[in-house]
């Protein structure tokens with residue numbers, strides 16, 4: 001199996017399950033024109049996030065790593081009218097692009113972007129006794145994944161769902177000797193997820209237009 005096959009199958013799946021979505025196409029065009037890297041989740045992955053949030057009945061969502069707002073909009077679409085999503089982004093340009101995309105998607109009233117280092121925003125949320133989130137999507141700088149998971153647990157309740165993107169990275173996750181801090185961040189993240197008694201977790205490998213990668217998925221089962 002090759003990337004060419006994965007792309008063709010992703011095109012097939014997208015044509016069936018994510019048919020003509022001008023809002024999402026606009027988001028991707030605007031993001032690309034602004035020079036943002038193509039690190040957004042794929043259409044079928046975005047719809048998976050939306051479905052997971054809807055299946056879970058999430059009303060308060062936290063995202064770490066906004067980029068142009070592509071996954072943000074998928075997740076926010078799962079919210080009820082009185083639901084809310086907070087997303088954290090360090091890059092001011094990306095945050096601006098994301099805000100305009102969120103506005104274009106009609107989701108401004110349900111969404112807030114916090115611009116700055118996510119660790120700072122997370123610390124402020126804990127200090128300000130932010131109520132727990134129902135679903136947390138971790139998709140920013142991978143070396144900080146272990147710290148993001150610690151904060152995610154502090155900002156959760158029993159029943160909260162935690163999802164992490166990019167936990168496989170072409171199988172690089174197997175390399176215990178890797179000197180890539182992103183690989184080590186993801187390895188530690190997976191170990192934390194597996195060993196944390198407050199969590200029940202798994203990870204799945206994915207192929208598609210984003211190459212060979214994977215998601216980790218956890219639910220908080222204890223206080």
Ligand code: SAH
Pocket residue numbers: 039040041064065066067068069070071072088089090091094116117118119139140141144
């Ligand atoms: N979730 C997005 C993709 C995010 S890409 C989607 O699927 O559509 C990762 C993002 O994390 C980038 O926009 C990057 O600027 C941001 N990021 C990197 N380091 C960060 C940090 N320390 N704090 C907050 N955001 C960070």
Ligand code: DHB
Pocket residue numbers: 038039040041139140165166
């Ligand atoms: C990269 C980051 C991501 O979150 C992603 O989904 C794909 C690629 C990256 O930094 O290369």
Ligand code: MG
Pocket residue numbers: 039040041139165166
């Ligand atoms: Mg990602």
